[in-house]
Amino acid sequence: MATAEVVETGVTVERDTGSFRLGEWLIVALIHVCGISAILFVLAIFAFVFGEAAPLFWGDYGFSFAEFATSTHWSPAHPTSPHYGIVALFVGTLAVSVLSMALAVPLGLGAAVYVSEFCEGKRKETLKIVIELLAAIPSVVWGFIGVMVMSPIIIHGLGASIGTNILNGGVILALMSVPVIVSVGEDALKAVPDSFREAGLALGASRWEIVYRVLFPAAKNGLLAAVLLGVGRAIGETMAVLMATGHAVQIPTSVLDPVQTLTATIAAEMGEAEQHGTQFRVLFLIGVVLFAVAFVVNLTADIIVKGIRGKQND
């Protein structure tokens, strides 16, 4: 009887440890897969986009990379002599993004500071909910607002001949980026320990002096991330800019000129492009360019953040 018990206990213990280890192993493996999947997805998407574009360089497509990179002439659907110059589209994207960031970064960071530092209780909760709602508005609705609301305002208010232009797209994109910047920026400010605020107050700093001299330096990585997410949204946004920027290929000379952006071009022309034809592949090449832009933005941010850190480690 006693012996049997010992054996039984031994077996049970062994089985317990075994199943425990198996569970542990499964969870660790699952977490690994989750972690690596992000890399896999990025690589797969890049391979797919690049794979569709790559034949341009060796196949017989009548495509010149030099023209692609330097020409402002974009007429892919021309029956006899199509042109694939990306410069005007690139400038269009750049113009709309820069304008929208010039509006959204100060507004977004200002709102983040207000929500995090200068308001309390009900007002704070209400604001946060409204800002999140703003983030949830679909981009096609924003585009609609651009066409139906902003456009008449621009035509009547500023006397522009066309209401859908850089200004319109920039404002719409800014409004779309602000909620992202506010919510990420507010999280970054909230993460600064209260002891920092108390220390500043005890030194006789005003609330603004604390924001500017204590909170901004303490939260700079998070705030930079907030701004970059905004930039990413501005560069990548498609539907709203397609509707609000006027969709006209040209190098703009003022903010009241309509432009066409890289993303809007892909969205508007992919449907009509002949499968695996030249235009189809050039549109994928534009996708590669967008990839590259996103990569450069992220890399720059990384270098800035590391630069700031490096300086402090002296």
Place this chain on the structure above:
Amino acid sequence: MNATSANVAAVEKVGFRDVDVYYGSKKKAIQDVSLSIPKNSIFAIIGPANSGKTTLLKCINRTIDFVPSAKVEGQVAVDGVDVSRLRNVFSLRRRIGMVFPLPVGLPMSVYDNVAYAPRMSGMRRGAELDALVEKCLRQSALWDEVKDRLHMLGTKLSGGQQQRLTLARALSLRPEILCLDEFSIAIDPVTTMKIEDVLLELKNEMTIVLVTNLVQQAHRLADYTAFLNDSRLVEVDRTEKIFTEPAQQLTYDYVSGHFG
């Protein structure tokens, strides 16, 4: 129990008159406290945790304003002026240095940590700032350890060093009153002794209010000691008297370690 009788002769720097502090509507953090803190003295406030010591300190420089639920009744006066009537609370805070229990190195360089407040009040000349920063760091017994890395991030210093940095920062405005809230809980005994020596020197220049859990620290440093228990003032007197022949049995139990 007569709070002021022991130090009538000295000039009062900070005075509490019938002060009550509430957190929310029910919880009383301070009940009916009257105290007179004489100029150029070290005034210790001792007492168990949650007895209201830190709340008293926060009343002096009105950082209690930032506890949303807090309400102060009665009068807290600095140089005879009721602090609740002051319009410019920032200038009040600049006259009062504050050191917190846990070190708070602000996210800027060692130098900037100390130069922060002087710069805010308009000191711009490099040489003047350099001299001030060195003086404050020397006074807080930190200079020798950081003089070669003044531009390193202050938050990279060790805990004990950061606490001395906090002290240097508090001294940077040449305050009239220096409030220390359990300044030694995060630092080693040797550094504590160094800072204690500094405090004994500093009291010629300023009034020092020392909140401490270490009864012996109060004994070593303070000219006057107040004993707070359960949000009430039990007794205040010259430190020797508190430690040798206190009027209250409770005080005797606390300072001799028989408390509770």
